[in-house]
Amino acid sequence: MDEKTAKDLKAKIGNQAFDVTQNKGTEAPFSGEYVDLQDDGLYHCKVCNNALFSSKTKANSRTGPIGLQGWPHFRNAIEGAVKTQLDTSHGMERVEVVCAQCGSHLGHVFEDYKGDGKHYCINSVSLDFKKGDNS
Numbered sequence: 664m665d666e667k668t669a670k671d672l673k674a675k676i677g678n679q680a681f682d683v684t685q686n687k688g689t690e691a692p693f694s695g696e697y698v699d700l701q702d703d704g705l706y707h708c709k710v711c712n713n714a715l716f717s718s719k720t721k722a723n724s725r726t727g728p729i730g731l732q733g734w735p736h737f738r739n740a741i742e743g744a745v746k747t748q749l750d751t752s753h754g755m756e757r758v759e760v761v762c763a764q765c766g767s768h769l770g771h772v773f774e775d776y777k778g779d780g781k782h783y784c785i786n787s788v789s790l791d792f793k794k795g796d797n798s
Contacts, residue, residue: 701721703718711762714744760772
């Protein structure tokens with residue numbers, strides 16, 4: 664991304680969202696605005712507005728596996744909305760979640776510790792929530 668495009672994007676989404684979505688950063692646990700949100704609606708990519716997750720699949724961010732507590736997490740993504748790729752940063756192997764439309768970093772996906780599915784652990788700053796239809 665060229666300097667002007669980066670500057671414009673930072674102005675649009677803010678420094679922290681830019682760091683997370685473009686530099687694969689993360690927000691501090693329990694600091695995001697969507698950690699406790701339980702309203703009906705859709706979560707969209709902060710960068711390109713692609714619909715990513717329905718509130719119907721949002722799990723409680725204060726319970727569950729210790730490593731997942733503190734960030735919004737979802738059991739499923741909207742079909743075709745996200746892509747995954749291997750992340751070997753920080754001396755570990757994880758599966759990174761990116762927006763399928765613009766490639767922005769969203770978070771990581773983990774297998775449930777009970778073996779009953781996946782958890783998409785997503786940074787609030789990478790999302791915009793739109794209340795209403797969440798089908």
